Amino acid sequence: MLNIAHVDKTYRNGTVALHNVSLAVNEGEIVAVVGGSGCGKSTLLRLISGLDQVSTGTITVEGVKVDQPSALVGLVFQEPRLLSWLTVAENIAFGIRHLPKAEREQRVRTLLEDVRLPEYGDRWPKELSGGQAQRVAIARALAAEPDVLLLDEPFSALDAFTRAELQDHLIYLWERHRRTFLIVTHDIEEAVTLADRVVVMKPHPGRIEAELPVDLPRP
């Protein structure tokens, strides 16, 4: 599904952000990437999402090389980054404007139900709580039905209660959509709670130090 093969990333200033990173993620698998600051987690997500290019090696999704942003990969950031001048429904529909109106509206309705905000389509982003806004951001990322959903510290800006709630939502969404999820987190407990497999990264240069299977039931 997602295949990362012998990837190196050296920035123009000479920083080796990633060295010889290889990782294969199966369809429908949830993988958590953990590691301290500077070990290349954000760089890795930027490369997989096509926002930046590898120096050497290859990254493919379903056999298709990703070297620019595409509908194959959805992205959720630490902050929701909703567009304030669009309603919740319009935000979710933003990446699928090319679809016929009926199909677009059906998808938006389904996603609003999936993130348990069925009545919120006509609201504005500023009317939402932090947890609700992040649920909308996840719905928006799923709208184009990406093969892989990347989540970059998606819950670390939320309080502990909301974080636990959103973790439950994420599992529910995964059960509904069965996409491949790759979640970057500082929170080892979150990694173990959510993921089938935990990938541990180390810095200088950024690399994968270990891969650990998780054999725990999900919440």
Ligand code: ADP
């Ligand atoms: P993490 O997300 O794990 O904190 P990053 O991917 O942000 O790690 O950074 C990995 C390394 O690459 C760090 O040494 C960082 O300073 C460096 N780095 C990140 N972005 C750039 C950039 N645009 N130019 C130069 N160096 C960068």
Ligand code: ADP
């Ligand atoms: P349009 O002019 O195409 O109807 P809008 O700007 O009204 O576009 O909305 C953009 C898209 O957002 C809609 O096509 C639809 O997919 C979605 N949308 C807007 N409001 C709602 C809503 N209340 N429920 C479901 N989907 C909505």
